[in-house]
Amino acid sequence: MVYFEMADLLIGAHESVAGGMFRAVERAESVGATALQVFTKNSNRWEAPPLTDEAVASYKTAISESSIRSVVSHDSYLINLCATDPLILKKSRMAMVDEIERCRALGIDMLNFHPGAHMGAGEKEGLELIIESLDIVHGETEGSGVRSVVETTAGQGTVLGSTFEQIAEIINGVADPERMGVCIDTCHVFAAGYDIRREESYHAVMEDFGRVVGFDRLLVIHANDSKGELGSHRDRHEHIGKGLIGRGGFRLLMNDARLGGVPKILETPKGDDLAEDRMNLAVLRKLAGARSGAVKKIRRRAT
16 A cells, blocks of 8 residues: 555646746646646647747746646647648648647647547548558657647547547557557546446446556546536536536546546636636545645555
């Protein structure tokens, strides 16, 4: 048996970089986060101005002086690594290279990305193209120190990555699998048909993940409740405990020893005052048995 400190709980949210990258750190600090997710560029545009030396320096200073211990970048929503349109495919690959280079400049070592949608070409063809795209991107960013973190999806339309088998195929198919990691999005896996609401089914899902993908690959968790039913394939995020996964599922997640060191990031709706982030983080702490600012030792199985 080993011990860990509840003060080391890695939880946070995706925060806006409006006003500068360093502002996201300030916002994360204001809600009591220890983990952070950001966009390093406009998520709905292909092009972005390069990061200035001043922007990089101010961000690095803010991070070094903060309580944030884990940062992940999320890539642009436009990127589709298995696009059937050759122009979109080329732009997607170039954009992901740029995303990784921006992470390298900022000292962010994880880039979360969506696998892509095959647009009718078929699952096999789509997965092969994602693997080819990642090999090209990794070849262009060799030595960056940034890992490509593939996110599980709800499986809407022709979107790939909704099964652990598809995620494993992508990771095992690339030339450099050590560059790869995984992000489990709780809303997405639930919508894809993985029932994480109750103890028996939760453990069955996690054992399946461990067998097919491996917990050594799990680098990030997006902690989102779901507005959609189990297996609905609806990517609709809800506040923790207010959706169809419910508090029971998140209590299991927050007390799973295998996930203790994995940052858990909210992507839930919120306003400018970030009150919802504070509310959701408080719920996660409570479900983990922690109170804000408290240090509590609990026992867990060694991994």
